[in-house]
Amino acid sequence: MRTVRSWLSRLAGLFNKQRxxxxxxxxxxxxxxxxxxxxxxxxxxxxxxxxxxxxRLGGLDQTKESYRDRRGLPWLDSLxxxxxxxxxxxxxxxxxxxxxxxxLALGIGATTVIFSAVYAALLKPLPYPAxxxxxxxxxxxxxxxWTRNNVAGSDILAWRSDSGAFEELAALSTSSCVVSGNxxxxxxxxxxxxxxxxxxxxxxxxxxxxFSVGEDRADSPRSVVLSYGxxxxxxxxxxxxxxxxxxxxxxxxxxxxxxSRNFPHLYAAHFETPEFWLSGISLSPDQVSNDYxxxxxxxxxxxxxxxxxxxxxxxxxLDQVHPDGKGWRAxxxxxxxxxxxxxxxxxYLLMGAVVFVLLIACANMANxxxxxGASRAGEFAARSxxxxxxxxxxxxxxxxxxxxxxxxxxxxxxxAYFGCKAMAAFAPPDxxxxxxxxxxxxxxxxxxxxxxxxxxVTTVFFGLVPALQGxxxxxxxxxxAAGRGQSPRxxxxxxxxxxxxxxxxxxxxxxxxxxxxxxxxxxxxxxGLNTKNVLTLRVALSGDRYKQPQAQADFxxxxxxxxxxxxxxxxxxxxxxxxxxxxxxxxxxxxDQPNPPAGQLPSANYIVAGPDYFHTLQIPVLFGRAxxxxxxxxxxxxxxxxxxxxxxxxxGQNPLGKQIRFESAYAGPSAWFSVVGVAGDVLSRGPAxxxxxxxxxxxxxxxxxxxxxxxxxxxxxxxxxxxxVRAVTEQIHRIxxxxxxxxxxTLDSTVREYAVLHRLxxxxxxxxxxxxxxxxxxxxxxxxxxxxxxxxxxIGVRIALGAQRGDVLRLIVNGGAxxxxxxxxxxxxxxxxxxxxMTDLLYGVRPTDLVTFVxxxxxxxxxxxxxxxxxxxxxxxxxxxVALRHE
Numbered sequence: 040m041r042t043v044r045s046w047l048s049r050l051a052g053l054f055n056k057q058r059x060x061x062x063x064x065x066x067x068x069x070x071x072x073x074x075x076x077x078x079x080x081x082x083x084x085x086x087x088x089x090x091x092x093x094x095r096l097g098g099l100d101q102t103k104e105s106y107r108d109r110r111g112l113p114w115l116d117s118l119x120x121x122x123x124x125x126x127x128x129x130x131x132x133x134x135x136x137x138x139x140x141x142x143l144a145l146g147i148g149a150t151t152v153i154f155s156a157v158y159a160a161l162l163k164p165l166p167y168p169a170x171x172x173x174x175x176x177x178x179x180x181x182x183x184x185w186t187r188n189n190v191a192g193s194d195i196l197a198w199r200s201d202s203g204a205f206e207e208l209a210a211l212s213t214s215s216c217v218v219s220g221n222x223x224x225x226x227x228x229x230x231x232x233x234x235x236x237x238x239x240x241x242x243x244x245x246x247x248x249x250f251s252v253g254e255d256r257a258d259s260p261r262s263v264v265l266s267y268g269x270x271x272x273x274x275x276x277x278x279x280x281x282x283x284x285x286x287x288x289x290x291x292x293x294x295x296x297x298x299s300r301n302f303p304h305l306y307a308a309h310f311e312t313p314e315f316w317l318s319g320i321s322l323s324p325d326q327v328s329n330d331y332x333x334x335x336x337x338x339x340x341x342x343x344x345x346x347x348x349x350x351x352x353x354x355x356x357l358d359q360v361h362p363d364g365k366g367w368r369a370x371x372x373x374x375x376x377x378x379x380x381x382x383x384x385x386x387y388l389l390m391g392a393v394v395f396v397l398l399i400a401c402a403n404m405a406n407x408x409x410x411x412g413a414s415r416a417g418e419f420a421a422r423s424x425x426x427x428x429x430x431x432x433x434x435x436x437x438x439x440x441x442x443x444x445x446x447x448x449x450x451x452x453x454x455a456y457f458g459c460k461a462m463a464a465f466a467p468p469d470x471x472x473x474x475x476x477x478x479x480x481x482x483x484x485x486x487x488x489x490x491x492x493x494x495x496v497t498t499v500f501f502g503l504v505p506a507l508q509g510x511x512x513x514x515x516x517x518x519x520a521a522g523r524g525q526s527p528r529x530x531x532x533x534x535x536x537x538x539x540x541x542x543x544x545x546x547x548x549x550x551x552x553x554x555x556x557x558x559x560x561x562x563x564x565x566x567g568l569n570t571k572n573v574l575t576l577r578v579a580l581s582g583d584r585y586k587q588p589q590a591q592a593d594f595x596x597x598x599x600x601x602x603x604x605x606x607x608x609x610x611x612x613x614x615x616x617x618x619x620x621x622x623x624x625x626x627x628x629x630x631d632q633p634n635p636p637a638g639q640l641p642s643a644n645y646i647v648a649g650p651d652y653f654h655t656l657q658i659p660v661l662f663g664r665a666x667x668x669x670x671x672x673x674x675x676x677x678x679x680x681x682x683x684x685x686x687x688x689x690x691g692q693n694p695l696g697k698q699i700r701f702e703s704a705y706a707g708p709s710a711w712f713s714v715v716g717v718a719g720d721v722l723s724r725g726p727a728x729x730x731x732x733x734x735x736x737x738x739x740x741x742x743x744x745x746x747x748x749x750x751x752x753x754x755x756x757x758x759x760x761x762x763x764v765r766a767v768t769e770q771i772h773r774i775x776x777x778x779x780x781x782x783x784x785t786l787d788s789t790v791r792e793y794a795v796l797h798r799l800x801x802x803x804x805x806x807x808x809x810x811x812x813x814x815x816x817x818x819x820x821x822x823x824x825x826x827x828x829x830x831x832x833x834i835g836v837r838i839a840l841g842a843q844r845g846d847v848l849r850l851i852v853n854g855g856a857x858x859x860x861x862x863x864x865x866x867x868x869x870x871x872x873x874x875x876x877m878t879d880l881l882y883g884v885r886p887t888d889l890v891t892f893v894x895x896x897x898x899x900x901x902x903x904x905x906x907x908x909x910x911x912x913x914x915x916x917x918x919x920x921v922a923l924r925h926e
Contacts, residue, residue, distance in 0.1 A: 125439035132411070136443070138817075139407055143447025143497065145810055146400030148454030151490045153393040153803075155459050156466075157386050158486055160379050160474035166303050168241040169336070173306065174343065175377045176208065176333030179370040183642075185624075186370060192326030194357065195333050198369060201353045204346035208335035209233035210320050213310045217581035217779065220286045222273060226579050226779045227314040229287070230307075234318065237264075239336050240306055247281040247296030250318050257321040263292040267300040269314040289582040292317065306334055308378040308472045327361055328703075335371075343371055382470045384879050385800045391873075392550060395543045396807045396814075401497050402536040403814045406821050408440070409533050441498050448494035455490065465802070467795040537818045538862040544811035545866020545899055546873055551808040552891040553877060553884055554801035560883030561794050567721035567730075568618060569657040573786035574760035575617055577748050578771060578778050589672070592738050594774065595747055599649060601770040602750065607758035610655045613738060613747040615647035618656060619790050622724050622731070628708070629688050630698035640702055643684055643732040644723055647741045653679075653718060655753045656786075663695050663716030670737040677737065678712035682720050684732035699734065712736060725793040727882045751786075760785050800880060812899065815862075816906035823855050823910040834914050844915045851914045855907030862903075863896055 129136040167173060176198070178188045192210065199208040209232065216229035234250035242249070245267060254262055263285065265274075274280045284291045304312045320331070337346055350369035358365045372380070379386075463477050471477060578598075585591050595613040602611040616623055625645035628635060635641065652658075653665045661682065670677055678699055685694040694714050701709040720730045738747055752767070754760050768780045827834070834847055874886040884891070 121435050121438035122442060124435065125442045128439060129442060135407065135411060139404060139443050140447045140450060142400050142403055142407075142814065142817075143444060144450035144454055146397040147448050147451030147490060147493050147497070148458060149807065149810070150393045150397045150493055151451060151455035151486065152458035152462060153386070153389045154489050155455065155483070155486050156462060156470070156474065156477055157390050158483065158489075159477040160386055160470060161375070161383060163474075163483075163485075165305055165374055166301075167306070170374065172206075172337040172339070173240075173374050174335050174337060174346070174371045175307070175374060176335055177370045177372075178329065178367050180366050181368065182366050188367075188370075189329035190331055190333050190369075191329050192320075192322040192331060193324045193361070194354075194367075194369075195331065196322050196324055197353050197357055198333070198350050199335075201356075202346065202349040204337055204341050204349045205335045206338050207235050207239045208333055209236040209239055210322060210331040210333055211236060211307065212320065212331050213307075213313070215579050215781075216287050216315070216317070217289075217579060218273070218285065218287055219289075219581075219777065224777050224779050226577075226781045227269070228311040229315050229317060230310075230313040231317045231319050233320050233322075236316075236334065239334070242302055243299065244296040245299040246278055247294070249296055250316075254318040255321055257319075259318070261290060261292045262295045262318045263287065264296045264298060264316045265294060266298055266312075266314050266316075267302070270297045287315075287317065303475070304472075305378060306374055307332065308374075309469070312472070343373065347371055378472070379474075382467070382796060384876075385796055386470075388550070388877060388880065389800065389803055391876075392547055392804055392807050395547055396811055397493070397497070399540045399543050399811050399814045399818075402540045403818045403821075404443075404497075406533045406536050406818050408436075437498065444494045444498040448490060452487070452490050462799075462803075465795075465799055467792075467799065470796070533822045534858055537815070537822050537858050538865065540811070540815040540818045541859055541862025541899065541903065542866035542869060544808065544815045545863055545895065546870045547804065547808040547811045548895040548899060549866075549870040549874055549891060550877060551801065551804040552895050553874060553881060553886065553888060554797065554804055556884040556888060556891060557880070557882045558794060558797055558801055561726045561797065564722070564726045564883070566619060566726065566790065567658060567719050570619070570786040570790050572754045572756065572758070572760055573656065574752050574754065574763060574767070575782070575784055575786055575789070576750050576764075576767065576780055577782040578750065578780055579748050580778060582777065584775075588741070591747070595649060595738060595750075597774050598750060598771055599651075601774065602752055602767055605763060605766050605770070607754050607763060609753045609755055610651045611750065611752035612652040612655045613649040614652055614749045614751060615741075615747045617749050617751070617786075617789065618721055618723055619725055619786070619793070620723075622728075625734070626702040627734070628700045628702060630711070631689065631692075633700070641688055641732075643680075643734045645701070646733060646735045647738055647747050648735050649738045649747065652735070652751070655751050657753075658721060659719040660716050661719055663714070665716060666735070666737045671739040676710055676712045676740050677715040679716040679718050679735040680714055681718050681730075681733040683730050684734060685717055687732050701734075712740075726790070727793070797880065797882070812902050815899075816902050819855050819858065819903055819906040820909060822858075823851060823907055824913070827851060827910050827914045847915050848911045851911035852904065852907045855911075856904060859900060859903030859907075863899055866899075867892060867896065 164170060165173070176190060176195075177186075178190045178194065179186045180188070190210075195208055195210050199205055211230050211232040213228070213230055215226050217224060217226050232250070234252050234255045237244075237249035244264065247264075249264055250262065253259055265280070270276065270280065278297075280294050281297065282294065284293050286292075298316075304310075337343070347369060350371070354368050357367075376383075459477065463471065466477065580591050580594060585594065599611050599613055602608060623645050624642045626640040626642050629641065632641075648666060650666050650668050650670075653660050660679070663679070665679070666677070680694060680699070685692075689697055694717055697714045698711040699714065700711050703709070718733075718735065721733065722728055722730060723733065724731070750767070750771075752760070752763070754763060764783055771778065771780055834850075837847065837850075870892070871887060878886055
């Protein structure tokens with residue numbers, strides 16, 4: 040403690056000594072300045088005045104140097120002095136300071152927001168040991184254009200044992216599970232997983248244990264591992280739940296463990312986060328149905344490409360064993376690529392756009408500082424006359440810029456904090472799932488480091504050149520030109536910055552325009568059905584009562600009949616899945632080709648629908664008839680196909696009366712279904728998914744256990760579908776109160792989800808483009824304003840010699856218009872090259888869309904001319920007598 044007190048005492052003495060030395064040095068400096076001013080008033084030049092003052096004070100420089108030598112931290116004292124002087128200068132110019140700080144804050148804040156998203160989604164390391172060797176394993180059929188398909192148990196076993204690429208390869212299956220007992224019955228997302236999954240991920244439970252190898256066997260007792268959140272919510276954080284039994288899907292499971300709070304689901308973030316994990320995957324070589332997803336860890340030194348080649352060799356051997364699966368190959372993706380595959384292009388695009396905004400802000404700041412430096416030419420000349428070196432002046436100016444940058448950076452980080460919260464609120468679910476840290480925003484240390492680095496880089500970027508420009512002239516030349524504003528050299532540099540700003544703004548405007556056109560196109564696309572006034576919800580039937588398909592069909596018949604009696608309901612129906620919600624492909628054969636070659640089976644989207652399905656969704660039945668209550672197990676099996684199906688599989692023929700049969704890898708072929716109708720095409724994969732072949736079968740006749748889970752109802756015009764949620768739920772619970780009602784939404788909101796990412800990109804690009812245009816206009820205004828000041832004498836002479844006000848207006852506007860035109864031309868060339876990177880995000884519009892380029896060019900030109908007009912009006916008011924007298 041004595042040593043600490045001694046050091047503190049010495050440090051306090053050092054700072055007190057520095058303060059006294061600084062006060063004495065300031066006093067001597069003040070006396071020197073008084074003597075210099077007195078000599079100047081006596082008619083001496085600044086250089087002579089300084090020399091005589093130094094002689095009179097007996098060598099002030101040597102006196103000051105002696106004080107500097109006695110100081111302990113000369114660089115710190117000098118820095119503090121520069122900062123204090125910079126703060127005084129900025130306080131004297133509040134308008135300039137406010138504009139500069141706000142410009143920097145907007146640029147730094149926007150950049151930090153987007154970097155937060157990019158870092159959280161694309162750069163932040165995954166929280167697993169050796170995460171770079173973890174891969175997600177799927178199947179693809181390149182010849183048929185199919186990608187990201189489930190895999191069979193036989194595939195996983197063969198790849199794991201024969202490819203030699205993996206340390207471990209686990210399987211999982213995603214589902215929805217109904218939990219009963221220990222509270223209200225509820226439906227939750229769940230996963231059935233291999234016992235090796237958690238150990239492969241290096242995950243340790245909070246309580247209990249994870250699955251052991253023996254629990255993979257089909258005859259082993261069923262066990263479950265709970266997520267931390269589910270344990271807290273459902274069981275009130277009761278640790279005694281470990282070892283107890285809970286009922287899931289009408290089956291008893293023993294709770295063996297609780298995962299830790301921070302266990303991430305990023306190994307399969309493409310899917311809904313599970314509330315618990317079930318045992319029960321027992322792989323065998325006879326499992327040929329594609330029911331699973333694979334997650335593996337590559338061996339050290341094995342690349343993704345090498346593993347792919349080894350697995351393809353195994354797949355070729357599997358073709359001989361299972362000819363029906365011919366043509367399927369392994370598809371692997373790193374966990375990062377899988378999770379961010381859809382959002383990565385958008386994030387990279389936004390990062391590039393926000394860097395453009397930051398560059399525009401820096402260019403604008405450089406222009407402002409050049410103009411401000413011109414107005415301080417006299418100050419710099421006086422400093423040079425008093426002996427200040429060029430390095431000293433540059434250091435002072437960079438210090439002032441640093442003060443501006445720090446202020447702008449602090450405000451920018453505050454803006455970024457709220458910006459990250461806003462972005463997380465409007466971001467698509469896929470982005471939030473793959474980047475859960477996005478909601479933390481600038482709280483991450485690496486993001487804050489990025490913001491700090493941005494402040495330092497921008498300080499040098501926009502501060503160094505103006506500082507060098509301001510310190511370049513000889514002081515006598517500067518004094519003579521102090522009243523004339525910027526030099527031609529600095530003016531040319533400022534013009535170059537303005538051209539760059541306009542070019543960058545042009546690129547951003549074109550990008551925003553293309554995204555706006557994309558959203559307009561997506562909103563106008565004909566989905567093939569009417570999404571207005573349609574309510575949807577899901578009931579996943581569970582329990583012994585609904586193990587038979589007929590019992591499930593009877594339940595839905597009762598539900599639909601009850602819903603139709605509600606006031607405001609026009610029609611209702613049940614279906615498996617939901618339109619505009621993905622693709623459920625099914626292999627089939629047709630009566631024209633009853634035995635297609637192995638590996639070449641036709642396929643189509645498979646939809647189980649009830650009576651009134653087409654009426655409820657207003658899908659037109661173009662030929663034949665729709666389903667009715669008479670389509671039961673005792674009548675002829677019927678099916679409806681869409682136009683695309685008829686065109687592909689019955690080209691040039693009447694499809695009515697044709698027959699189709701569905702093929703199942705695990706249940707064999709179904710009976711033949713007769714085509715009784717042709718429905719209009721529906722974009723079941725969303726607005727950007729295109730049209731594919733589709734089949735519809737009645738609820739009472741569907742083969743296998745493809746039970747309907749969705750209720751669809753249409754309300755009368757003026758009746759909001761959401762207003763009937765409570766009444767519909769009550770009707771369902773009157774029939775069976777044990778079945779939870781989940782996933783309640785409108786069909787309109789489901790369609791809008793497809794455009795969430797596009798809407799986010801469009802909104803941010805539009806905001807960035809608007810900011811860029813505003814900054815560019817400010818840049819033109821500042822350059823022309825100081826150009827008018829510099830040319831005051833010239834304008835006065837022109838007016839004195841007879842020039843009209845309109846001539847002066849054209850003179851100034853033409854100068855700004857040339858800069859704007861050059862920037863627009865360069866921007867168009869850059870946009871033509873860069874917008875090609877947006878191709879994957881566009882819909883219904885080309886990257887080189889002529890309308891977008893023309894409209895954006897006129898908009899930017901009009902804004903630039905408006906920015907030119909204001910300083911031109913000022914030039915028109917120049918009084919020639921005042922201008923000449925000033926000169």
